[in-house]
Amino acid sequence: MKYPYLTGDKIILKSISENDVDALLEIENQSSLIILGDDEVPYPRTKESLLKFIHTEDPERVFGIYLKENNQIVGNISIYHVDLQNLNCEIGLSISENYQNLGIGFESIKLVIDFIFYYLPMEKIKLQVFSFNKKAIKLYEKLGFQHExxxxxxIFRFGKFQNLENYSILRDEWKETKKGCTFKKCMLSFK
Incomplete structure (x- = not known):
């Protein structure tokens, strides 16, 4: 199957090239990202675990986040736990420490939400975030996610148990926010 390239103002979301695995491995093993990882992901990541991660089968999907200006990979965003019976899925985001707070996370999530709601038959998108990750919570709420x-x-981290916050957004809520693009306007291409 051909996978889409999702094009934004600053970034392109596309399949991760095996040529970019070493760069992505370096990003994934940055200390701030390891702290925020959940128990499903082995940290530190190995090249083998990362290759398995990027070769996920449909309907789950992993996109590399590439800068439009120079095609440099700066992170990834994934769609997982796809439930085709109940029409919901989860998303997860990982961006290099060097490229945080530049709007890349906002644009990445926005593109993926548009892709999910306009290309996949999903009704609901979910995510989980540690309660201490205030920057991420602010981003998700800015995009219209509701705290559930x-x-x-x-999860046990830093010698104590940590709370996870559940957030979601529904298809109709996303349309109402007008943060998404109309599908005709979205720059979606298959390569």
Whole structure:
């Protein structure tokens, strides 16, 4: 199957090239990203685990986040736990420390939400975030995600249990925010 390139103002989301695995491995093993990883991901990542991660089968999908100006990979965004019966999925985001707070996370999530709601038959997109990750929570709320509740003492980190916050956005809520593009306007191409 051909996978889409999702094009934004600053970035392109596309399949991760095996040539970029070493650069992505360096990003994924940055200390601030390891701290925020959940228990499903082995840290530090190995090249083998990363290759397995990027070769995920449909309907789950992993996109590399590439800068438009120089085609440099700066992170990844993934669609996972795809539930075709209940029409929901989860997303996860990882961006290099050097490229955070530049709007890349906002644009990446926006493009993926548009892709999910206009290309896939999903009704709901979910995500989880540590309660101490205030920057991420602010970003998700800015995009229109609604807080659904907390999982108390869900994951053990830093010598103590940490809470996870559950967020989601529904298809109709996304349309109402007008943060998304119309599908005709979205720059989606298959290569």
């Amino acid at each position: 509740g907390s999982l108390r003492n869900e």
